[in-house]
Amino acid sequence: MKIILKTCLLAVFSMGCLIGQAQRKNIIVSKELSANSEMLKVKMGAAWYGKIMKLKFGDYKIEKSKKGWTSTNQKSNLLNTKTESKSKSKFTFHLSNKTSDTAIVNAMTNILTKEIHSFELFPNFYLGSDELLSESHFFSSFITLVSNKEEAWKLLIENTYGSEVDYKYEAFLENDERIINIIPISSNRDGKDKRWFPALGYEFVENEQSLCAVQYFGGGAFGLNKNIVWLKSDLEPKMKLILAASMTSLMEFKLQGVE
Numbered sequence: 001m002k003i004i005l006k007t008c009l010l011a012v013f014s015m016g017c018l019i020g021q022a023q024r025k026n027i028i029v030s031k032e033l034s035a036n037s038e039m040l041k042v043k044m045g046a047a048w049y050g051k052i053m054k055l056k057f058g059d060y061k062i063e064k065s066k067k068g069w070t071s072t073n074q075k076s077n078l079l080n081t082k083t084e085s086k087s088k089s090k091f092t093f094h095l096s097n098k099t100s101d102t103a104i105v106n107a108m109t110n111i112l113t114k115e116i117h118s119f120e121l122f123p124n125f126y127l128g129s130d131e132l133l134s135e136s137h138f139f140s141s142f143i144t145l146v147s148n149k150e151e152a153w154k155l156l157i158e159n160t161y162g163s164e165v166d167y168k169y170e171a172f173l174e175n176d177e178r179i180i181n182i183i184p185i186s187s188n189r190d191g192k193d194k195r196w197f198p199a200l201g202y203e204f205v206e207n208e209q210s211l212c213a214v215q216y217f218g219g220g221a222f223g224l225n226k227n228i229v230w231l232k233s234d235l236e237p238k239m240k241l242i243l244a245a246s247m248t249s250l251m252e253f254k255l256q257g258v259e
Contacts, residue, residue: 025187025193025195025198025199025219025220026039026187026199026215026218026228027185027186027187027189027199027200027201027203027213027215027228028185028186028187028189028190029185029203029210029213029230030203030205030210032209032210033203033210033211033212033213033230033232034230036232036233036234037212037230037231037232037233038058038230038231038233039228039229039230040057040058040228040229040230040231041057041227041228042055042056042057042226042227042228042229042251043055043056043057044226044227045062050066050067051065051066051067052065052066052067052091052093052252052255053252053255055227055248055251055252057227057229057244058229058231058244059097059098060095060096060097060241060244060248061095061096062093062094062095062248063093063094063095063096063102064093064094065091065092065093065094066091066092066093067089067090067091068089068090068091069089070087070088070089071087071088071089072085072086072087072088073085073086073087074086079119080117080119081116081117081118081119081128082114082115082116082117083113083114083115083116083117084112084113084114084115085111085112085113086110086111086112086113087109087110087111087113088108088109088110088111089108089109089256090106090107090108090109091107091252092104092105092106092107093105093248093249093252095241095244095245095248097237097240097241097244099237100147101145101146101147101237101238101241102145102146103143103144103145103146103241103242103244103245104143104144104145104146105141105142105143105245105248105249106141106142107139107140107141107142107249107252107253108139108140108141109137109138109139109253109256110136110137110138110139111135111136111137111138112134112135112136112138113132113134113135113136114132114133114134114135114162114164115130115131115132115133116128116129116130116131116133117130118130131163132161132162132163133162133163133164133165134160134161134162134163134164134165135160135161135162136158136159136160137157137158137159137160138156138157138158139155139156139157139158139253140154140155140156140157141154141155141156141246141249141250141253142154142155143155143242143245143246143249145238145241145242147238148238151175152175153173153174153175153242153246154173154174154175155171155172155173155182155246155249155250156170156171156172156174157170157171157182157253158170158171169184171183171184171202173204173242173243173246178206179206180204180205180206180211181204181205181206182202182203182204182205182250183202183203183204183205184200184201184202185200185201185202185203185213186198186199186200186201187199187200187219193219195219195220197217197219197220198219199215199217199218199219200215200216200217200219201213201214201215201216201217201228202214202216202247202250204243204246204247210232211231211232211235211239211243212229212230212231212232212243212244212247213229213230214227214228214229214230214247214250214251215227215228215229216250216251216254216255217254227251229244229247231243231244
């Protein structure tokens with residue numbers, strides 16, 4: 001009985017240590033952003049049928065949303081050794097803050113995949129190989145404010161990889177006058193997070209100044225403290241709302257399980 005109790009206590013202690021360690025290992029944002037922003041934990045609300053998850057952080061929350069069906073088209077040759085697939089999904093939402101303004105967001109994800117597959121000539125005897133030739137993930141998010149619908153922002157991400165293509169990653173938020181780079185960051189930026197799965201997120205940088213950051217995965221086996229937001233305090237309210245809407249669209253994008 002003592003041995004069992006001791007084992008249970010040790011297991012609880014170990015789990016507590018792991019949770020505590022995970023909580024201390026968020027993505028590493030720039031020192032300037034860390035010093036001039038508040039770390040806001042994102043509350044994950046329910047996701048009803050045809051709706052996206054009702055995210056909320058600080059003064060910002062999703063008021064209403066709509067999530068479309070994911071449509072997939074695939075074609076292949078006669079022996080199914082070459083396949084091409086296209087997948088498309090859409091979602092929209094309204095994000096409000098404590099002022100009377102609201103951001104309207106329309107987002108779309110497109111995934112294009114080309115693969116080759118081995119052919120089973122006899123039982124357990126295959127000809128050819130299985131290979132990912134190319135896969136491209138395109139995410140676009142178009143953002144306007146109710147207070148000024150003429151000023152439109154667009155967030156674009158492209159991630160392409162495979163044996164027949166050069167790797168490409170590009171991500172930015174822009175309007176007619178400004179462009180803000182979106183940079184992937186993690187909790188292992190300085191090499192001190194030795195977990196197999198570090199925390200992951202994005203930082204928004206304009207002219208070498210960090211404006212905001214979002215963590216969409218908390219790292220470790222369970223991704224504890226998954227969603228966190230940092231938003232620079234001295235930005236004007238309109239820009240804060242644009243950035244908050246952009247980060248919210250990225251969190252939903254990642255909730256779809258897209259790389």
